[in-house]
Amino acid sequence: MEKLFFEKLANFERKSEPCSIAIPFPKGMLKDIHQVMITDGHSIVPSQGKITGYWEDGSIKWGLIHFLADLPANKSKEYFYYIDEKVQFFKNNFVITSKENKIIIDNGVLHLELNNTKGDSLFSKIQADHFSLQTDQIIGPCIQANNEKWIAKIDAPWEIIETGAVMTQLQTSGKHYNQNNQDFINYVLTLRIYVGKPWIQFDYKIINKEKEDFQLLDSIQFNLRPKVHDTIHTLLGTSNYATRFIEGTGEKEITYVIDAEHMLKEANEHMPEVFYGTFFADWNDSEIGGVCATLYQAHQNFPKAFQVMQDQLSIQIVPEKSEGLHFYQGMAKTHTFFLHFHSPLEDKMDLNKRSLHFQCPDRPILDSSVYQKANIYERIFTDKKIPEVERVLINMADRRGKAYGILHWGDAPDSGYTEQGRGNGAPVWTNNEYDFPHAAMQMYARTGERRMLDYMLVAARHWLDIDICHYSQDVLRQGAQIEHSAHHITGPVEISHEWVEGLFDYYHQTGDFFAYQAAIHIGKNILRWLEEPRYHKKGEINARETGWALRSLVALYKETYDVFWLEKADFIVGHFEQWKELYGEWLAPYTDHIVIRVPFMISIAVGSLMRYYHVNPQEKIKKMILDAIDDMVENCVLDNGLFYYKEFPSLRRLGNNTIVLEALVYAYELTGDKRYLEIGIPTFESYLKKSLGLPQHKKKVGDAVILSGQGPKGFAQSFYPVVSYYVTGMKAGILKES
Secondary structure, three states, rough: OOOEEEOOOOOOOOEEEEEEEEEEEOOOOOOOHHHHEEEEEOEEEEEEEEEEOOOOOEEEEEEEEEEEEEEOOOOOOOEEEEEEOOOOOOOOOOEEEEEEOEEEOOOOOOOEEEEEOOOOOEEEEEEEHHHHOOOHHEEEEEOOOOOOOOOOEEOOEEEEEOOOEEEEEEEEEEEEEEOOOOOOEEEEEEEEEEEEOEEEEEEEEOOOOOOOOEEEOOEEEEEEEOOOOEEEEEEEEOOOOEEEEEOOOOOEEEEEEOHHHHHHOOOOOOOOOOOOOEEEEEEEEOOOOOEEEEEEOOOOOEEEEEEOOEEEEEEEEEEOOOOEEEOOOOOEEEEEEEEEOOOOOOHHHHHHHHHHHHHOOOOEEOOOHHHHHHHHOOOOOOOOOOOOHHHHHHHHHHHOOOOEOOOOOOOOOOOOHHHHOOOOOOOOOOOOOOOOHHHHHHHHHHHHOHHOOOHHHHHHHHHHHHOOOOOOOOOOOOOOOOOOOOOOOOOOOOHHHHOOOOHHHHHHHOOOOHHHHHHHHHHHHHHHHOOOOOHHHHOOOOOHHHHHHHHHHHHHHHOOHHHHHHHOOOHHHHHHHHHHHHOOOOOOOOOOOOOOOHHHHHHHHHHHHHHHHOOOOOHHHHHHHHHHHHHHHHHHEEEOOOOOOOOOOOHOEEEEOOOOOOHHHHHHEEEEEHHHHHHHHHHHHHHHHOOOOOOOOOEEEOOEEEOOOOOOOHHEEEEHHHHHHHHHHHHHOOOOEE
């Protein structure tokens, strides 16, 4: 039996609170997801599970479990899970039927009727007790652009993605249409409904597959126009500390806009990936009740607005009175909001607290031993810890630059790239270079610090939407992760800048299949590039390009166990062999008159080959790795013990790239010789001396508000080399707890 720990969170009791937990299982342990039982320590509680990953023997590797928890006010609580010998199916408490081209869902308190006829509006009816919205009272989502209104219509029937004892998830997709039935901007709409709960979660994803380079979207709205029966009370709430309310009677419109000016002037001390505050609007009829809308992470994804009046509640995803949204071809963007239906007597503080809880829901935490026993992450766990190392790792994750803005939240500019002029004066966005989400996920697994999980979720969602090209007529851009660039998606595609592991992490934690598909598309894009002539010319490629590609292909294999992903691996290994044959060692062309040793690139090559060696051991790979490391150790270490940056007089400065530590760990693994680990001590100690300040300064640049600090690639690149060296060094006895 393993513990699910709920930390103290809200000051109100939550009964049957919807929760979820992604659980990794050791190979061979679990054959059927219905064997996983959740208990409060006394009795089994209803749950539903979804398999998100398998081991190569067909046993379950990852399961996402939804369940309902009773959680006390102002206290922590423990739940547990265990694997039963028998499977157990819990009653599905949803009533789901189809009638007259509609799909009808009832969760006990909400009644939804969704249209299934092509060309219809998405919703036919939403009813909660006496309050109801008919099809003509639910407008949108709709986009204002090119002097026209474009409304999302049914193109594909609603699909039940998942249903069970706890939750039903439905999805439809299509395009927005104007009054002349012309189409514009693709969408995917996902609804999540929980049993017995009076709220619906909307995930509205827009995708630009138009032919032009970009579209200027003037506004995006979802409007509700309930029928008035009696006195109307309207309410707006916004907070980062205590919630500030604006109240009205419906006779006069009340509205509030969160824009760049708001973000610049408002102080906030939270880690905003976890929580910033809330933003909600309520329409309440004293006879029939009402609906309260919450925009998830509205401040972080500004601009956002609400407008409430006698006959309308307008959720303004991109406000009418804003600069609009420059939405580039190939981009996607997911907008999340909640509709909470309630009685006319619902207290505003209860609405406020539920809205705040939408922003920071209860999340159970697994003990790090669960991840360790499942053996899904290599070399990140150690029983013996050095406090200084743990502090530095946490600071590197916490104290990095960030950015607010609808297209930028989840990413940050890289100051080095920006100062080099790569953005022609504009910020150069990191685009999750070196896979920050995967580093954050591993940090969460080893520490159990919730914010590390939230770092992963926010960064991966940005990456999934913004930094991947979801549409292009160029097959070499289609499905690719775009290299760090201004405007995120305007840069080139390089297979040295395409990662997948963080997307799989996001899929395991959320069940969002879009992330899984995106990782597969990136892999296929890498394979298309490897067919290009540039990768078939001896000596004209470098290890960084094909090395990172090999890492992603091995990761795809370990996720799917489909040998298809390894078909190009030996081709890449051949590149490394040719590289050495051409220059005698792993040297890199630099200026026209030199080839030089670059410890960074040699270490990338070593790390990539070692990942392949772990799934397909070959003696020639082992020899190639050790020859390269021995050459690097012999020629690239300065008298002070650090590796130099590059092998040329003008570049022979102190190297600070920790990736050499990972290469030394692999040399130790292959030989058992502690000398390799001892060589890394100066680099390791140098890393520990890093001093990072909290992001202090905010400034508006273009449509972003940027918080100063090191870009996210610093932590992303250094995490695994440092931690693997730290863990290995502790076990080998060359590092001490003191």
